[in-house]
Amino acid sequence: MHNKIIKKIRHSLSATPFEDDIQHTRYKKASGRERNDILIHNIPYLFTCDETEKLRCFRNYSIVISGGIIQEVIPAKKANPGKYNLVYEAGMRGGIVVTPGLINAHSHPPMYLMRSAMMLDEGESIDETIAAMPRWERAMTDEDYTFSAIGDITEQQKAGITTTLSHFAVYWPIELAARATKQNVINAVSVASNSHPENSPELIREIIKKQEAPAESQLAIALHYVHRANAKILEEVKNLQSEYNLLFTCHMAESEKVEKKCVALHGKREVEMLEKYGLLTNRTIASHSIYVTDREIKKLVQNKVGIVHLPTSNVIHKSGTFPLWKFIDAAGNSYIALGTDGVVSKSRLDLLSEAYQTRITHLYSRTVKFGSLFKMMTTNAARTLNMPNRGKILPGMQADLAFWKLKDRGFIPFDEKNPMTLLGNLITHGGRAVRDLMINGEFIVKSRRHTKINESKLLAALQKKHIAMRKRVIKK
Numbered sequence: 136m137h138n139k140i141i142k143k144i145r146h147s148l149s150a151t152p153f154e155d156d157i158q159h160t161r162y163k164k165a166s167g168r169e170r171n172d173i174l175i176h177n178i179p180y181l182f183t184c185d186e187t188e189k190l191r192c193f194r195n196y197s198i199v200i201s202g203g204i205i206q207e208v209i210p211a212k213k214a215n216p217g218k219y220n221l222v223y224e225a226g227m228r229g230g231i232v233v234t235p236g237l238i239n240a241h242s243h244p245p246m247y248l249m250r251s252a253m254m255l256d257e258g259e260s261i262d263e264t265i266a267a268m269p270r271w272e273r274a275m276t277d278e279d280y281t282f283s284a285i286g287d288i289t290e291q292q293k294a295g296i297t298t299t300l301s302h303f304a305v306y307w308p309i310e311l312a313a314r315a316t317k318q319n320v321i322n323a324v325s326v327a328s329n330s331h332p333e334n335s336p337e338l339i340r341e342i343i344k345k346q347e348a349p350a351e352s353q354l355a356i357a358l359h360y361v362h363r364a365n366a367k368i369l370e371e372v373k374n375l376q377s378e379y380n381l382l383f384t385c386h387m388a389e390s391e392k393v394e395k396k397c398v399a400l401h402g403k404r405e406v407e408m409l410e411k412y413g414l415l416t417n418r419t420i421a422s423h424s425i426y427v428t429d430r431e432i433k434k435l436v437q438n439k440v441g442i443v444h445l446p447t448s449n450v451i452h453k454s455g456t457f458p459l460w461k462f463i464d465a466a467g468n469s470y471i472a473l474g475t476d477g478v479v480s481k482s483r484l485d486l487l488s489e490a491y492q493t494r495i496t497h498l499y500s501r502t503v504k505f506g507s508l509f510k511m512m513t514t515n516a517a518r519t520l521n522m523p524n525r526g527k528i529l530p531g532m533q534a535d536l537a538f539w540k541l542k543d544r545g546f547i548p549f550d551e552k553n554p555m556t557l558l559g560n561l562i563t564h565g566g567r568a569v570r571d572l573m574i575n576g577e578f579i580v581k582s583r584r585h586t587k588i589n590e591s592k593l594l595a596a597l598q599k600k601h602i603a604m605r606k607r608v609i610k611k
């Protein structure tokens with residue numbers, strides 16, 4: 136079955152290769168070189184956190200990449216472009232701002248086909264929305280989920296995102312989408328699901344047993360809400376987390392109703408449940424976390440549980456406001472990341488507008504600084520997802536890079552003596568598309584075009600599948 140979908144992707148979505156040298160003068164290929172090194176040269180503004188987590192802006196720097204890994208970050212005048220196989224000229228035509236590839240700590244890629252299907256007119260709250268969702272999800276085939284995930288992930292990539300945590304009930308469609316898009320994907324599979332009632336922790340063991348080497352997505356465990364699991368499931372989740380060092384992710388304390396339901400069903404609050412089963416660890420990622428007490432915040436912070444803030448989703452579903460300042464006051468800022476959620480919760484799948492939403496949501500009390508927002512999209516997210524080799528532009532890190540055109544609306548004007556004004560513009564102007572995107576040393580977006588997926592064909596296929604899905608839902 137997977138082979139059939141793989142063939143279909145190859146046949147109907149593959150991008151046609153285009154000549155770098157002729158059309159794209161920014162990429163200079165030196166023929167006859169033996170080593171496969173890349174030089175990103177003459178970067179006017181490079182933003183990254185350093186080893187000490189300090190946010191830095193480097194002017195006129197170059198990055199040397201080999202084998203998908205960043206080898207050197209050096210002043211441009213120290214680099215010799217003649218030495219490299221490929222030179223990307225970041226200083227040309229107004230220049231490029233380079234940042235680490237952004238990290239999306241919470242999303243539901245197979246739901247992409249549901250954009251417009253659920254414009255939230257069907258439900259007023261998150262609880263009503265969730266109740267309405269399974270009839271759409273069940274109307275999708277594995278091929279639909281796969282194409283959905285490809286649509287979702289490629290949209291994220293165009294917005295500068297290079298790593299995505301996917302939370303859903305199926306494994307294969309996400310694995311196939313990771314292969315097709317080359318995105319770094321954490322493939323969190325639900326062990327208790329409304330749309331897939333057959334799912335259980337045993338499914339994770341089966342996937343591990345049958346795993347064809349090498350998988351391109353990283354397997355993890357998901358649970359929509361903690362209250363959906365019984366003691367047996369939670370014990371198994373803990374066993375799996377310990378045995379295989381797997382990440383575990385859940386929506387936590389997302390609404391008042393969810394908070395109360397957990398107490399009504401289990402006599403315990405969600406944080407207490409996680410604590411009881413040994414799941415308050417740095418390998419657990421809790422999204423939303425709105426209805427948590429001061430004591431619970433302390434516990435989450437002390438145990439380094441990753442927290443994903445989804446301000447747009449929280450507002451759209453009338454869920455409530457994430458207590459950001461309480462987490463920060465409890466010294467929990469370094470474990471707060473951002474997520475897009477699925478298209479049902481935030482139609483535009485980008486993190487820059489989510490960072491801006493974070494800024495304006497919490498202005499009532501203090502100001503979330505641009506540097507803090509930048510960290511939420513990069514180093515905090517990498518820490519939260521246990522990916523120490525991502526989220527920074529430093530030697531030894533994976534080469535995940537986002538290239539933003541400097542001579543662009545929303546960047547200009549800025550204060551050249553204070554480059555942080557540039558970062559402020561990047562965030563406050565909302566979502567924008569990258570000019571180029573590199574994942575593990577490979578250009579996945581080149582001159583605004585996806586190098587793996589033919590987007591025109593993808594959009595046509597998604598539209599066709601969406602209409603077919605609508606017909607199936609109406610018939611039911």
Ligand SMILES: [Zn+2]
Pocket residue numbers: 241242243386422476477
């Ligand atoms: Zn979610």
